[in-house]
Amino acid sequence: MAEGQEDRRIAPKGAHLPQVPLDDALPIARALRELAAPSTPQRIAHRLNVAPSGGRFRARMASARYYGLIRQHGEKRELTELGERAVGDGQDADQALREAVLATGFRQLFSLLRGREANDELIRARLQDDYGVPVNASAGIAQALIESGQQAGLIAGGRFDTEAIEDALSASPVPQTAARAKTTDARPPVPTKHPASERSHRAGMPPTPATPVTTGRQSPAVHIDIQIHIPATATGEQIDQIFSSMAKHLYGRD
Numbered sequence: 234m235a236e237g238q239e240d241r242r243i244a245p246k247g248a249h250l251p252q253v254p255l256d257d258a259l260p261i262a263r264a265l266r267e268l269a270a271p272s273t274p275q276r277i278a279h280r281l282n283v284a285p286s287g288g289r290f291r292a293r294m295a296s297a298r299y300y301g302l303i304r305q306h307g308e309k310r311e312l313t314e315l316g317e318r319a320v321g322d323g324q325d326a327d328q329a330l331r332e333a334v335l336a337t338g339f340r341q342l343f344s345l346l347r348g349r350e351a352n353d354e355l356i357r358a359r360l361q362d363d364y365g366v367p368v369n370a371s372a373g374i375a376q377a378l379i380e381s382g383q384q385a386g387l388i389a390g391g392r393f394d395t396e397a398i399e400d401a402l403s404a405s406p407v408p409q410t411a412a413r414a415k416t417t418d419a420r421p422p423v424p425t426k427h428p429a430s431e432r433s434h435r436a437g438m439p440p441t442p443a444t445p446v447t448t449g450r451q452s453p454a455v456h457i458d459i460q461i462h463i464p465a466t467a468t469g470e471q472i473d474q475i476f477s478s479m480a481k482h483l484y485g486r487d
Contacts, residue, residue, distance in 0.1 A: 251296035254380035261297040262316040271311035301336035331401040
């Protein structure tokens with residue numbers, strides 16, 4: 234596809250839909266591994282022997298980030314742990330490729346279309362209706378999804394492989410872009426003070442139990458508050474006698 238056409242393949246902001254297949258994004262990760270340090274896009278482009286201002290290169294850089302292979306570090310890009318695994322060898326590299334595909338906005342579609350034919354027209358329709366992808370951009374993104382699924386083993390024989398997708402979904406974490414948890418107030422609840430219990434506590438007697446909270450239809454509970462008015466002229470001995478009498482008659486204490 235021509236450079237000018239590539240620039241027009243734009244997905245809605247925040248959708249994290251790669252415009253190029255996984256295989257076109259992996260060279261970005263390989264270049265960073267070979268450079269052995271975070272590098273600028275210009276340095277990465279030089280390593281790949283391409284123009285840093287070209288639309289194709291920019292699409293590959295953005296897609297590599299959507300696949301979780303690289304992340305931005307100031308003006309530079311650095312290789313992620315997933316990117317390191319994806320450009321490695323063996324079964325772990327294969328698993329990393331599947332995780333990379335499901336780290337993008339493609340995850341929902343792979344889950345939705347399990348067992349179905351990998352039909353370009355169906356995928357374009359879902360991209361347009363579910364993600365708001367413009368019609369002129371949906372064809373390229375649908376092709377990127379199909380090719381990435383084939384490269385990662387999530388599409389086989391022209392169909393979305395149910396078993397491979399379910400295994401990959403269960404093994405890979407849900408990306409932050411797929412679901413954002415609402416923040417909640419983690420402060421502990423403030424206990425409700427019971428006036429009668431507080432008065433009893435200050436008097437040195439067992440607290441009066443609070444009325445239980447009932448659910449359903451139960452017998453009514455009875456709650457009694459006792460107020461004592463002690464004249465200001467009362468002596469300390471008289472006050473002690475009052476509370477000793479209450480402890481004896483109300484709580485059975487001698």
